[in-house]
Amino acid sequence: MMNKKLVMVPILLVIIAFLIYLFFYGKPQPFPDNTQAIKAMNRLYAEANVRIITDVIPLDSRHVFVPFISEDNHYGMSFWVWDRFQWKPGRIDTRGESYIWKINERDASTHYIVWNMDPQDEVSEIKYYLIGERDFHSSEDVETYSSRIQMDLTITTQDKKYGVLPFPKDWVELINSNLRLSEANQPASLFQMNRPSSSLYIGWIPYDHQGKVSFPDNTVNGSSFDSGGINLDFVRILNESELELPK
Amino acid sequence: MSFQLVELPNNIVFIVGGVLGWLIVLILVSRQYLKQQEKPAYWRVILVVLVGMFSFTINLNLMDVPTKLSILPLGVWILVGVLSKKSWQTYRTFAWIGFWANFIFLGTALMSGFMDNWVYPKEDASTYIADLENAYIVAIHPSALQVALNKERFQDQLRNVQSADVMGMEWSRESIMESESYYQKEHFPYALLGTLPRWGSGLDSTIYIQDDGRGLLITTSTQSYYYRSKEPLINMGVRNDE
Incomplete structure (x- = not known):
């Protein structure tokens, strides 16, 4: 009797582990075709009113970015995940303002900038910035200083109004090392799950074809539907006066 | 209030210090077990020691090492309340070893802090x-x-x-x-x-x-x-x- 039980326990454990594996990590199926995807989005969020899917851009095997155009010509974005055996739009936006999609919050190499500019807005170039504020702390026995970080990345939106951009290697290194430092400040503990926070942030400035800052009114206006599971960070439009311009 | 065993150091000197602390506790518990006549089941002894560790603590920075100083033996009190008078007599030394273990850990942490500065000079x-x-x-x-x-x-x-x-x-x-x-x-x-x-x-x-x-x-x-x-x-x- 005892022997039988002892054999059953590991077998059961293996079966449970296998089921959990299937449940969470089952190999994703091909992404649904456009008609199906449009149907799924409109059923979930009627306001999206999707007419055309512009492109289907996979970030990895389980996350797909789908920019679209609605019946009333709004330029929107949807964020799909392979979740429990099906492709689901975890979030639908009727605007195309820049976001950072973080697949794994703790690793900046899995963070992607996404956008879908409304062509009515005269944006022919976007500059993305990685900013870290200059910081010092001075007391009797502690002296710290951190440089200002200001790095930029230019994207042209003349031909293609939408896109997905992984962070450059340097940004990834800087952000990850910053995350490690802020984690060192809060001692690790089994009972507390601290959300990692970095003091670095991303901002953007849209420019028109003359190289002048142009505010993208249409792109930033819209609504969104969120069914959870998508970790997005808002990307703020910077003012040029916030930047340092050494002479 | 805390269990001191949940801190996870990423520094090898502190890890060695932590292991040393637990070894000392293990030795103390074993010695007591061999010494006393009443021999309860192992798992009960381990449980009593672990509960005994539960204490009210204050956070202190001693010589730049963040440490916890235990003041109130909450775990020991709980055991006094839960156990019958007879079994308390059997387990009480183990419960107190659990509480004093907090100070053993404090000692090894301070020693590790001292060693750490020597092994990894912070000014270098x-x-x-x-x-x-x-x-x-x-x-x-x-x-x-x-x-x-x-x-x-x-x-x-x-x-x-x-x-x-x-x-x-x-x-x-x-x-x-x-x-x-x-x-x-x-x-x-x-x-x-x-x-x-x-x-x-x-x-x-x-x-x-x-x-x-x-x-x-x-x-x-x-x-x-x-x-x-x-x-x-x-x-x-x-x-x-x-």
Whole structure:
């Protein structure tokens, strides 16, 4: 009797582990075709009113970015995940303002900038910035200083109004090392799950074809539907006066 | 209130200290077990010791080591309440070993803190920059020039750097004040990425290099260290005007 039980326990454990594996990590199926995807989005969020899917851009095997155009010509974005055996739009936006999609919050190499500019807005170039504020702390026995970080990345939106951009290697290194430092400040503990926070942030400035800052009114206006599971960070439009311009 | 066993150090000296603490507790428990006549089941003894560790603590920074000082033996009180008078007699020494174990851990933590400073000197630049194999330099501010890193030369210079005062407030002020020549420029416009600290130290830091190529600033989560070198640490080029 005892022997039988002892054999059953590991077998059961293996079966449970296998089921959990299937449940969470089952190999994703091909992404649904456009008609199906449009149907799924409109059923979930009627306001999206999707007419055309512009492109289907996979970030990895389980996350797909789908920019679209609605019946009333709004330029929107949807964020799909392979979740429990099906492709689901975890979030639908009727605007195309820049976001950072973080697949794994703790690793900046899995963070992607996404956008879908409304062509009515005269944006022919976007500059993305990685900013870290200059910081010092001075007391009797502690002296710290951190440089200002200001790095930029230019994207042209003349031909293609939408896109997905992984962070450059340097940004990834800087952000990850910053995350490690802020984690060192809060001692690790089994009972507390601290959300990692970095003091670095991303901002953007849209420019028109003359190289002048142009505010993208249409792109930033819209609504969104969120069914959870998508970790997005808002990307703020910077003012040029916030930047340092050494002479 | 806390269990002291849940802290997870990433520093090898503290890990060794933690293991040592548990070994001492194990020895004390075993000795008591062999000594006493009443021999309860092992798992009950272990449970009693663990519950006995539960205590009300205050956080203290002793010699720069964050520690917890246990004051109230909450776990022991719980056991007194839960156990019958007879079994309390059997288990009471184990419960108190559990409580006093907190002080054994405090002792090993303090010893580790002392050893840690000796094994990994905090004032030494080479503690933070031990492995340069995957190192590279990046301009992090528009006031940066085009520069290059020569790893061997950097490693050589690192041995000869002199410690200097961190002037965080000065550097900040000069970059912010319009009247200063450093206005909107950065004193440390380069970052050295991809380096590793001394093995087992767990000392993460951000490493900046000064605009003249001769200053090295290492900023950890709690402190900055500043060093000057007579020779340039990196190859300086010309201003990269876009």
